[in-house]
Amino acid sequence: MKFISIYFVLLVSLSVSAQTNDNDSTSLLVNDSLTIKIAPPTSVIVEDYKYDDADNLQLHWVPSIDDMPQDGKVVRYRIYQSTNNGSFVLVDSVNFSVNMKKIEGLAIDSTYQFMVSAVSKNYEAKSNKTITIQTEREWINFNLASLFLIALLITSAVIYFIETARRGKELFVRKIAGLEAVDEAIGRATEMGRPILFIPGIHDMDDVQTLAAITILGKVARQVADYDTKIRMPVARSLVMTAARETIKTAYQTAGRPDAYNDDMVNYITDEQFGYVAAVDGIMVREKPATIFLLGAFFAESLILAETGNSVGAIQIAGTARPAQLPFFIAACDFTLIGEELFAASAYLSGEPKMLGSLKGQDVGKAIAMGVIIVGVISITLGEAYGIEFFSNITSSIQSFFTVNK
Amino acid sequence: MKRLVPLIITFVVGTVLILSVFIPPMEGLGENFTLFFDIIAVFAFFLGGGNLVRVHFQKMSRKSDDWEFSIVTLVGFFVMLAAGLFKIGNPGDIASSVTADGSLFQAIYRSVFVPLSSTMYALLAFFVASASYRAFRAKNREATLLLVAAFIILLGSTPFGTMLTSWVPESWSIFQIPNLAVWLMSSPNLAGQRAIIIGIGLGVVSISLRLILGLERTYLGDDNA
Numbered sequence: 001m002k003f004i005s006i007y008f009v010l011l012v013s014l015s016v017s018a019q020t021n022d023n024d025s026t027s028l029l030v031n032d033s034l035t036i037k038i039a040p041p042t043s044v045i046v047e048d049y050k051y052d053d054a055d056n057l058q059l060h061w062v063p064s065i066d067d068m069p070q071d072g073k074v075v076r077y078r079i080y081q082s083t084n085n086g087s088f089v090l091v092d093s094v095n096f097s098v099n100m101k102k103i104e105g106l107a108i109d110s111t112y113q114f115m116v117s118a119v120s121k122n123y124e125a126k127s128n129k130t131i132t133i134q135t136e137r138e139w140i141n142f143n144l145a146s147l148f149l150i151a152l153l154i155t156s157a158v159i160y161f162i163e164t165a166r167r168g169k170e171l172f173v174r175k176i177a178g179l180e181a182v183d184e185a186i187g188r189a190t191e192m193g194r195p196i197l198f199i200p201g202i203h204d205m206d207d208v209q210t211l212a213a214i215t216i217l218g219k220v221a222r223q224v225a226d227y228d229t230k231i232r233m234p235v236a237r238s239l240v241m242t243a244a245r246e247t248i249k250t251a252y253q254t255a256g257r258p259d260a261y262n263d264d265m266v267n268y269i270t271d272e273q274f275g276y277v278a279a280v281d282g283i284m285v286r287e288k289p290a291t292i293f294l295l296g297a298f299f300a301e302s303l304i305l306a307e308t309g310n311s312v313g314a315i316q317i318a319g320t321a322r323p324a325q326l327p328f329f330i331a332a333c334d335f336t337l338i339g340e341e342l343f344a345a346s347a348y349l350s351g352e353p354k355m356l357g358s359l360k361g362q363d364v365g366k367a368i369a370m371g372v373i374i375v376g377v378i379s380i381t382l383g384e385a386y387g388i389e390f391f392s393n394i395t396s397s398i399q400s401f402f403t404v405n406k
Numbered sequence: 407m408k409r410l411v412p413l414i415i416t417f418v419v420g421t422v423l424i425l426s427v428f429i430p431p432m433e434g435l436g437e438n439f440t441l442f443f444d445i446i447a448v449f450a451f452f453l454g455g456g457n458l459v460r461v462h463f464q465k466m467s468r469k470s471d472d473w474e475f476s477i478v479t480l481v482g483f484f485v486m487l488a489a490g491l492f493k494i495g496n497p498g499d500i501a502s503s504v505t506a507d508g509s510l511f512q513a514i515y516r517s518v519f520v521p522l523s524s525t526m527y528a529l530l531a532f533f534v535a536s537a538s539y540r541a542f543r544a545k546n547r548e549a550t551l552l553l554v555a556a557f558i559i560l561l562g563s564t565p566f567g568t569m570l571t572s573w574v575p576e577s578w579s580i581f582q583i584p585n586l587a588v589w590l591m592s593s594p595n596l597a598g599q600r601a602i603i604i605g606i607g608l609g610v611v612s613i614s615l616r617l618i619l620g621l622e623r624t625y626l627g628d629d630n631a
Binding site: 051052053137138139140141144147148151154155158159162204205206208211212214215217218219237238239241242243246247264267268269270271272273274275277278282286300303304306307308321323326327328330331332338339340341342343344346347354355358359361362365366369 | 424427428429430431433434440443446447450451452453454455457458461471472475519522523526527529530533534536537538540541599602603604605606607608609610611612613614615616617619621622624625626
């Protein structure tokens with residue numbers, strides 16, 4: 001208690017001395033004949049920030065007439081806030097030429113008032129106070145209405161096709177070469193008596209690519225258990241390790257060979273990107289796996305892993321949803337699941353109608369995208385080339401519908 | 407029950423995260439769920455560290471192949487752990503930052519870890535060359551097209567490419583190699599990338615729905631059947 005009291009006394013004396021110094025310096029500066037006097041910002045308006053949880057306000061102002069970048073008189077704007085009619089305190093500052101600021105972290109049950117000042121090197125000109133305002137809560141973000149409609153449409157299509165498939169309707173899904181090759185790849189490893197290496201990327205379980213990889217692992221592990229092949233799975237995340245162990249264990253149990261399962265099939269290496277790559281490359285070179293699966297989220301390590309796998313003569317099936325890494329996998333691997341194919345893999349491999357139904361739902365989204373692209377290309381071409389207003393309006397309508405303002 | 411509880415959690419969290427995008431008062435809830443994941447991941451880190459130590463101790467005790475490397479791994483693990491936990495060599499006290507200048511942790515990180523990581527990353531240069539060689543072999547029509555496009559883009563990035571077609575008149579400037587390279591990147595390449603991205607977006611929606619609706623259960627160690 002004694003220490004706290006001393007601490008507060010020190011704190012108060014320090015703040016008082018700082019204020020005194022500040023006041024002294026201001027008065028000195030104002031009295032200085034070299035003071036760069038500037039006009040304050042005007043028309044300072046505060047309004048509720050739309051579509052938030054009542055914790056933000058939006059502040060606008062007309063910059064000081066002396067705010068000319070070439071003059072450099074105004075160096076910044078300071079924002080002062082008064083809460084519940086209290087005194088004004090400095091809460092933020094922005095650079096010159098800026099004329100708005102989102103004020104964050106406010107409470108719904110308080111009232112706020114603001115003041116903005118223009119600051120030169122040695123002078124500060126304060127604006128008038130704004131009106132007193134309270135934050136407001138909006139229950140639905142109408143800025144995202146178009147996104148909501150698109151999501152609703154695609155979700156409805158996916159659920160409709162799942163239900164259609166459940167009722168027994170046959171659905172056609174095109175063949176995916178990379179997934180057709182899974183059986184062959186596992187068979188090859190079995191015949192050669194060499195292990196299968198499964199690499200689920202370097203992200204955690206909160207990445208949908210890792211989830212997709214784990215779902216594919218379930219199908220692969222089931223066949224591995226059936227064929228009595230060896231599988232190795234070095235991972236870069238602890239949660240992925242536990243999830244993968246559960247998945248492989250269940251696969252062995254379902255195959256009726258729980259005794260063949262071993263926790264060491266999956267082992268944690270490191271969270272560090274290139275440390276993980278070094279370890280996995282080492283495993284590839286030492287153990288010479290016959291088959292390598294590279295499925296999940298990959299970054300700069302994609303080509304290092306894929307090329308090392310290629311050099312040891314393994315058949316490689318890769319897949320990622322990162323477009324920048326796809327060319328590397330295509331160049332170095334035998335089969336590549338491109339983007340959506342990675343997410344379709346588990347449904348495709350399961351062959352269950354309800355799972356395949358979800359893939360058909362995706363096609364509705366693709367049809368919409370293709371339709372909009374075709375209409376957009378035609379309308380922008382005719383609008384720009386021939387100046388037909390009708391087509392220009394269609395273009396701007398499409399653009400505004402698909403532009404998301406968060 | 408072992409499967410039902412995780413399925414309910416997945417359904418609730420998935421639904422809340424989707425709704426939090428459209429309903430502002432739920433934003434905080436969505437952020438909290440993301441925070442929960444981080445907390446769980448921190449606890450899981452102990453599992454990972456424990457597994458690493460166990461696997462390498464086992465390797466050493468059984469004198470498995472290349473067991474000597476396990477000594478390096480374990481020494482590295484325990485030295486870094488001790489340096490970080492006990493703030494060895496830190497200029498401040500135990501409450502100071504683990505990465506403060508002068509600490510053993512920071513010294514090892516800068517002198518050992520960073521050079522080793524850079525070495526691994528540098529391997530990429532050689533692998534790009536070998537992968538390009540294979541990808542650009544003109545085995546068929548598509549590969550030939552790829553080779554020509556790559557050649558134009560590589561040439562377009564060099565002063566030699568600019569010099570080679572500087573004689574082409576301005577009215578035909580699209581045929582100047584640097585402009586052709588820019589067009590290849592910004593039109594056919596970008597169009598292809600966007601098509602892939604649209605497909606990925608739809609794929610994410612589809613797999614997310616399968617997970618939220620409980621159709622996809624392999625990640626829970628279930629066989630889906």
